[in-house]
Amino acid sequence: MRETNKVFHLAIPCKELDETADFYEKLGCRMARRYNDRVTFDFFGDQVVCHLNPDSIDEMPQMYPRHFGVTFLDKEEYDQALKCAIREKLPFFKEQMIRFEGKQEEHMTFFLVDPANNLLEFKYYHDPVMAY
Template structure:
């Protein structure tokens, strides 16, 4: 279970800083710091650092095994993020869907793709015990 006195940190590659900042700010993430070679965001309470590395971009990303994102514990937060993605015309990698329908681990999910082909998943489990 998450402890409130800890922040998860993730570092990912990006091919260009300005478009990266634009994407993550449209998503609702606050820019915390910017340097010549990276940008750091408050990503829903955690830290995502996008390092400028245009030679390390996945040209043909797939959902598995590499993606990251948010598991919302409240359905309204999931719906708000989905609405924001639609309103901001952010690029979807997969449209919203329900996975594992009828099972305890059933959840709502959608994937976005950032300007550097990093995949972001947003999901909400109907049964909160399945979040971990």
């Protein structure tokens, strides 16, 4: 199980800092730092750094194999994230769906797309054992 003295770090490209900050703050992520070439967020307890690099934006993103996100262990938190995305009119890449229905690994999921076409997945497993 994860220890609370560790924070996962992910660096991703962004094409413009203001729109990136707006998206992640609407999602509920606290901005930790901002420089002229990057912005760092508390992304649900982990660190996401969006580096200004407009030439490396994926113009045709696909869910697989590249995306990142959060697996919620509490359904209420998953529901809150979904409600927040809807309320803030954040762009969905894939609306909420059920994956692996009827199997032990069944889970609810939805995908958002940030302003640089980075795909974010949010999911909740009915069986918490399947989170890993």
